[in-house]
Amino acid sequence: MSFRIARAFQPAIRTASTVNAPRTFISRNFHTSLPKMTVHNIATHDEFKETIAKNSVVMIDAFATWCGPCKAIAPTIAKWAENEFKDKIYFAKFDVDALPELAQELGIRAMPTFVVFKDGEKVDEFVGANPPALQKVLAKHA
Numbered sequence: 001m002s003f004r005i006a007r008a009f010q011p012a013i014r015t016a017s018t019v020n021a022p023r024t025f026i027s028r029n030f031h032t033s034l035p036k037m038t039v040h041n042i043a044t045h046d047e048f049k050e051t052i053a054k055n056s057v058v059m060i061d062a063f064a065t066w067c068g069p070c071k072a073i074a075p076t077i078a079k080w081a082e083n084e085f086k087d088k089i090y091f092a093k094f095d096v097d098a099l100p101e102l103a104q105e106l107g108i109r110a111m112p113t114f115v116v117f118k119d120g121e122k123v124d125e126f127v128g129a130n131p132p133a134l135q136k137v138l139a140k141h142a
Contacts, residue, residue, distance in 0.1 A: 038081035039074075042094040045102050051092050052117045057141055061093035062103060062113040069129035070112045076131045080138065088142040089116075116141050 039061070042048050052058050061077060063070035081091040096103040096111060106115055109127070114134060116124040118141060126137045 038086075039078050039091040039093055042092050042099070042102075045099065048092075048094065048099075048102055051090065052120050055090035056119055057088065058090045058092060058117040059138060059141075060106070060115045060117065061091070062096050062106065062108045062111060062115065063093055064096050064111045067111040073112060073129040073131060073134075080135070084135075085138055085142055089138060 040051070042051060042060070048060075052060075061070075061074075063074075077091060077093075081089075085091070094102060096108055106113075106122075107125075112127075112129055114126045114137070115122060116126075116137065124137055124141060126134050128134075
C-alpha cells in the first residue's frame with residue numbers, strides 16, 4: 001500500500017525538481033549555546049597542575065572509558081557540579097588510560113577514584129562509586 005502512495009507522488013517530485021523557478025529557503029533561527037562544562041576534562045599533565053593551582057578546592061575523578069561504575073556515577077557528579085557544589089568545588093576528570101603517568105603520580109589503583117585537592121595539596125581520596133559516601137567527602141571540603 002505504501003509503495004503505491006510513493007509511486008503516486010514520484011511524478012510530482014520530478015516535475016517540481018525540474019521547474020526553473022527560484023527556490024526560497026526559510027531559515028530558522030536556532031539558538032545555539034555552548035554546553036555547560038561543569039565537569040572539566042583534563043587532557044595533559046600540565047593542565048592538571050594548572051587546575052589544582054588555580055582553584056582552591058578541586059575534585060579530580062580518575063576514570064576509564066571501559067569502567068561501568070565510572071559511567072554510572074558520572075551523571076550524579078555532573079548534577080552536583082551544576083547544583084549543590086557549584087561555586088564551592090571545581091570538578092575535573094581524566095582518563096587513566098590516556099594519562100597513565102598522572103594516574104601513577106596520584107596512586108590510582110582502582111576506578112573510579114576521586115581525589116580532593118585543597119590549595120594545591122592532596123587532602124582526601126575516595127575509591128568507588130558510592131554517591132552518598134562521596135557526597136559526604138565533598139561536603140567536608142566544600
